[in-house]
Amino acid sequence: MAKTLISVVGPTAIGKTTLSIKLANYFKTEIISADSRQFYKEMSIGTAAPTLTELASAKHHFIHHKSINDSYNVGAFEKDAIKCLDQLFKTHDYVIMVGGSGLYVDAVVNGLDYFPEVDSDIRKELNKTLETEGLEILQQKLKKLDPKAFKSIAIDNPQRVIRALEICIGSGKPYSSFLNKDKNKRPFKTIHIGLTADREIIYNRINKRVDLMVQEGLLEEVKKLEGKQDLNALNTVGYKELFKYFKGELTLDFAVSEIKKNSRRFAKRQLTWFRKKEDYIWFDYKTSLDDILEVINTKTSENS
CATH class of the missing domain: 3.40.50.300 (P-loop containing nucleotide triphosphate hydrolases)
Known part of the structure; x- marks a missing residue:
């Protein structure tokens, strides 16, 4: 069994x-x-x-x-x-x-899913943007950098959006490209x-x-x-x-x-x-x- x-x-x-x-x-x-x-x-x-x-x-x-x-x-x-x-x-x-x-x-x-290490300063900057300009700015940035992730993640969750963005920015590759690998x-x-x-x-x-x-x-x-x-x-x-x-x-x-x-x-x-x-x-x-x-x-x- x-x-x-x-x-x-x-x-x-x-x-x-x-x-x-x-x-x-x-x-x-x-x-x-x-x-x-x-x-x-x-x-x-x-x-x-x-x-x-x-x-x-x-x-x-x-x-x-x-x-x-x-x-x-x-x-x-x-x-x-x-x-x-x-x-x-x-x-x-x-x-x-x-x-x-x-x-x-x-x-x-x-x-x-395992992601590359990225500079921690990227997350700090994204958190600042969240505080000063709001979540929508970050959502639009993610939509531009990784449309696939924009459609698949919990887009109203700030931490999920920031995590996806920091990988996009830090690696130079879409966040979604690292999903479901091995x-x-x-x-x-x-x-x-x-x-x-x-x-x-x-x-x-x-x-x-x-x-x-x-x-x-x-x-x-x-x-x-x-x-x-x-x-x-x-x-x-x-x-x-x-x-x-x-x-x-x-x-x-x-x-x-x-x-x-x-x-x-x-x-x-x-x-x-x-x-x-x-x-x-x-x-x-x-x-x-x-x-x-x-x-x-x-x-x-x-x-x-």
Whole structure:
């Protein structure tokens, strides 16, 4: 039987953690997190990391295993996750992976694209342009330098646009020319399960989650991290808005409303990313476990 990774994806607050635990218990297996912010032990409430009860319900990997002071990126995660999967598949036919960070999910399933080293000053200049002239200028520059990348990447994500541009400028070649080259074939099959709902439902769930985070102590969590807001890990929705509140730049009510707004925008970007994938099987967030398992078992039979 082929070893199978079941990847559970979807927008923030849709119920991925709950489903992943149900699947892990059904298959008597363990969970790998591919949420790039739940890695950090100082960021628990604001990243909606699994609770102690949820962590006790199924064995999790890559939850709070790093500090915000550590240097950790998608390349390091890919290596760590594949090493972990190699071990887990020795004793399990199935492993569950859960997370809304599309790049990290892709890194595990398909491997990473590798790009040439470029001068770090290029990124600094592009970030300055973003601050002073806005994202549209950078988008138009990318459209001119690499029309293929302009059509394929998450064009409303500033960091994705800047990454593509720095490769174009630094290498003298289109960013898209480095994609899908010589990736390692994985020794396991992957079944992609996506959870979704009507946009209004997703947005309402996000708003309620943010209110709950505040009740559970989000302000206290962020307050402890003051002075470290320049760290990349803290350039995260829920943290950057409250740093502005603590600096007196925003009222608390407005900061919380900004967290909700930016979380909704993030959810929209997540759905845009995942819905470009052809092999994802989408379920309404209320779909029963039995119905999802029926599809998984059918796909497993096809892969055998």
